[in-house]
Amino acid sequence: MLIKAAPAFSISCSHGDARRPLFSSYSSVNQHLISSPMIRSKTGAGFVACASKGANSKPLTGVVFEPFEEVKKELNLVPTVPEASLARQRYVDECEAAVNEQINVEYNVSYVYHAMYAYFDRDNVALRGFAKFFKESSDEEREHAQKLMEYQNKRGGRVKLQSIVMPISDFDHSDKGDALYAMELALSLEKLTNEKLLNLQSIADRNNDVQLADFVESEYLYEQVEAIKKISKYVAQLRRVGKGLGVWHFDQMLLREEEEAVA
């Protein structure tokens, strides 16, 4: 006596009066199956038992998925050379290069902010709030670069770090003063970063890389606009307070604000 059980996920379809599971081992046995939780059909060879749930027994038309046939072409595409990424799929060179470029942008901005931190931390400048703000901004931009590097590896691309430009080390400005000048510079850098991110997103769109476009949108674009708004407010306030005592008060406010943000 032969007893064969069809898998619980089998999809049955109706051809004439026969209900046939698409993925089961049915095809090797020419049987007539009746749809019920426990299906039994008597044949010349014996009984066939097919465990099938009610929903799976509904007839489907035009759905014929042959997983082991369709996976064959994917199997042929799996790289065998050790240098090639195994995970890479639909990730074109242009997107890979654009991600590497954005990594470089984030590192460059981080470097400029680090230079600003060093300037405001000098003993003869001594604006602790500014120093702290730019130190944290520098760390944040480096984290942005790091996240892009992780993404590059996740998609099977290769991280290629490029040169970082040497930033200026003095931020004093005869008309604006150092505080306003540095903050205006920061605003320009954030807007430039936003332009670069939008460019990265448009490259992803052009190449139909939905995953990359979603990554840029969800992880970067919202936060970037928030940063632009925040620094714009700082620039507006610094334009009001002038270069002397007002900057000291602003620095104290910045120190408290940054400490509250961390708490």
Ligand SMILES: [Fe+2]
């Ligand atoms: Fe950034």
Ligand SMILES: [Fe+2]
């Ligand atoms: Fe930023």
